[in-house]
Amino acid sequence: MIISEIQKHQTVVILGYGKEGKATEEFIKRVHPTAKIIIADQSCDPEYLQAQFKGDLVIKTPGIPANLLQVPFTTATNIYFSNCRAKKIAITGSKGKSTTSALITHVLNSTGHSCKLLGNIGTPMISAVFELDAIHVIELSSYQLAEFTGTPDIAVITNLFPEHMNYHGSLDSYYEAKKQLIARMSENQFFVFNPDVPKLVEWSTQTRATAVPYLPTLPCAIEETHLIGEHNHHNMRGAYTVAKLFEISDTQIAEALKTFIPLPHRLQNLGVHAGITWIDDAISTTPESTIAGLEAVKETIGKVDTIFLGGLDRGYDFSNLAPALKAAGITTIIFFPDSGEKIEHILKDQGFTVQHALHTTSMQEAVAFAHEHTHVGGTALLSCASPSYSVWKNFEEKGDAFQSEVQRLT
Missing domain, CATH: 3.40.50 (Rossmann fold)
Known part of the structure; x- marks a missing residue:
């Protein structure tokens, strides 16, 4: 309008x-x-x-x-998309959209462009309708896209897997909301997508936008950056691909990627406290993202001994999480309601009984239990595979509570 x-x-x-x-x-x-x-x-x-x-x-x-x-x-x-004439880069996806949005903003700002971060991660879009002196980088959720009628200049979709079923009613409706981002784009606009996701490859043939798959390699090694994990490698590939549309050199992009500071609560290494390495991955609210977090920590820090799991039960399939936890050799699990009990039952059904388990709604009790049962030199990971709303207002509040309790150990 x-x-x-x-x-x-x-x-x-x-x-x-x-x-x-x-x-x-x-x-x-x-x-x-x-x-x-x-x-x-x-x-x-x-x-x-x-x-x-x-x-x-x-x-x-x-x-x-x-x-x-x-x-x-x-x-x-x-209203924003109907009235704002600034150049727009819009990002969505089941996971990785915040980091990818922040990466794109950082790379462009670091290489002589002026960007403003809007949407879920930044300023509300409607506040920036008349701010035309910067490129608008916009993170969009499926909630925002469900009735979307706009067109960005560049659309980025990071990945797709089941989420927010309680809101959308079905997986097809959830995917259809995400697809609205590219539904009305034209040939002079760009759809940047992760080619490792079959559904996105399919969508790339169904939009009028110019389809641009993520570039396969980065201009620097991931070890030279502050990010860890295969999923963050994908996020950086997305940002790199967008930057190349602005004809930025590989050297400039590499330097920008190396200076990017990860967002809070996303595999955030809190350091060693009471002899234990504590990792805050509160953003991981699906089984898929928790599995990715486990792999990332294993590859870069070492074996995870203790994990915090559970939250609002949205009916997720935890069958793949159980073997991942078993393979990781997890010895201690703290379960939060409501899905914590469900996860524990699935673990037992698959023949995995953890050595130390606690069911609680208290982060203070949870961290104390982890401290007691994680050996010195071990690693404890907050990555709950479920939304936070059963106990906390959002994942930020949960992550902040975790960090506060970890700090109290020293």
Whole structure:
């Protein structure tokens, strides 16, 4: 919806008043100062959805599924894409989108370009509609893409595997939301994708955008960077491929990759405390990402002795996680609800009984148990294979709690 259309409406209802909802309110005040604005949020009123019937324009925030609305609506994402004329690089994927977005921003900023990081990882997009002096690098979730009608100049999709089934209802619907990023692109735009993902290779033949697979190698060794793991090798390949579209030299890109500092809670090495190496991978909220984290730590730091698992049960298939834990030789597991009990049952069904196990909702108790049962010189990994919401507000809160308790050991 373009601004002139917004200005035709007298009463604007904003459903959801988190970070994006607040930014949307400021945008409406700027472009339509005479409009009446109604704010509706679940935290203030359990019947907040009734507000949808009180205005002639409804703007829905991403966390509210569309099937809960009975009236036409738009989103801050679509308003941004309809009105912002800056060059846009949009990134999505089941995992790796935050790191890839940050890598692209860092590489471009380090090589003479001006970039602004927006979306899930940065400033709400709608706050930057009129900021045209920089390239906009935008991380987009499947929630934001479910009703997406925009077109970026460059789209990047990192990977695909099952996630957010509770929101989208099915795997097909989840994948279809992701695919919306490239659905309306044209020949003069670029779709950068990981060719190791068969579904993305298939999609590359179904979009009008110019398909650009990740370049197979990097201009530097991963050991020369601060990132670890095969999944981060893929993330850097994505950023490298995008940088080459800007005709940046390999030498410049390599130097930028070497200076990139990893984002918090993503295989973040907290160092040695009480004789144990502690790794914060709170971002890993699916079995696939936890398996990747285990492999990355094994390759770069050494064997993982203790792992923290479990969280909100979204019905994930943990059958591949069990053999990975068994093969890794894990001796201690701390289980968080709700999926922790389910994971433990799967482990036992596959013949793996861990030596030391604890079920808890307390991070203090969890870290103390890990400290007690992890030998000096060993490694403890927070990588829960499930969303954090059963105990914590989000993965950041969980990771912060973990780091705080680890720091207390010294």
